Amino acid sequence: xxxxxxxxxxxxxxxxxxxxxxxxxxxxxxxxxxxxxxxxxxxxxxxxxxxxxxxxxxxxxxxxxxxxxxxxxxxxxxxxxxxxxxxxxxxxxxxxxxxxxxxxxxxxxxxxxxx
Amino acid sequence: xxxxxxxxxxxxxxxxxxxxxxxxxxxxxxxxxxxxxxxxxxxxxxxxxxxxxxxxxxxxxxxxxxxxxxxxxxxxxxxxxxxxxxxxxxxxxxxxxxxxxxxxxxxxxxxxxxx
Numbered sequence: 001x002x003x004x005x006x007x008x009x010x011x012x013x014x015x016x017x018x019x020x021x022x023x024x025x026x027x028x029x030x031x032x033x034x035x036x037x038x039x040x041x042x043x044x045x046x047x048x049x050x051x052x053x054x055x056x057x058x059x060x061x062x063x064x065x066x067x068x069x070x071x072x073x074x075x076x077x078x079x080x081x082x083x084x085x086x087x088x089x090x091x092x093x094x095x096x097x098x099x100x101x102x103x104x105x106x107x108x109x110x111x112x113x114x115x
Numbered sequence: 116x117x118x119x120x121x122x123x124x125x126x127x128x129x130x131x132x133x134x135x136x137x138x139x140x141x142x143x144x145x146x147x148x149x150x151x152x153x154x155x156x157x158x159x160x161x162x163x164x165x166x167x168x169x170x171x172x173x174x175x176x177x178x179x180x181x182x183x184x185x186x187x188x189x190x191x192x193x194x195x196x197x198x199x200x201x202x203x204x205x206x207x208x209x210x211x212x213x214x215x216x217x218x219x220x221x222x223x224x225x226x227x228x229x230x
Binding site for chain 2 (some may be wrong): 007036042043044046049061089091101102107
């Protein structure tokens with residue numbers, strides 16, 4: 001099955017600086033890669049996703065890059081703000097065409113924005 | 116914006132008892148999922164459901180677990196004889212179309228505590 005590794009487990013950056021979180025996946029058939037933000041005690045919320053036919057996607061201060069050859073994808077947050085503090089999870093899914101495929105999540109990165 | 120709703124928000128149950136967790140997916144969604152998150156750990160896929168049957172299940176989803184869509188709106192997860200290690204946050208999610216890799220939207224979760 002799919003295995004997703006995520007680094008770092010904790011990331012502390014100064015407010016206004018950029019943050020980068022990296023993930024690798026094992027199954028080359030995976031073709032969908034979402035990123036979720038989870039605040040303490042709350043639901044995971046989708047913040048951005050990328051499909052395997054795209055190398056990069058950007059939404060305001062958030063961007064995701066995908067390298068299919070190396071099987072890794074990264075989340076980039078620029079101009080970080082205190083409200084960006086949360087746990088971020090990457091995930092991967094292989095669309096098999098046969099049904100509803102579940103997401104395989106990384107272990108999460110606790111992002112801390114220092115004022 | 117439509118949301119996935121889950122009830123109850125917190126369930127406390129004696130070990131060995133049966134528990135049913137309830138979810139109302141987003142109304143036009145066709146694919147339903149259950150995930151669990153043990154405190155401080157990553158989100159883990161349990162099961163997916165489409166067209167009134169299980170599409171995929173993980174190793175965690177053993178014979179003690181079952182899912183059902185008893186009517187046109189609810190989607191339930193039943194644990195027949197709960198164990199201490201079933202204590203976790205259980206998230207329901209739903210998505211629209213699989214072939215376009217539509218995002219999975221998560222509910223607020225049910226915190227299950229087994230005593």
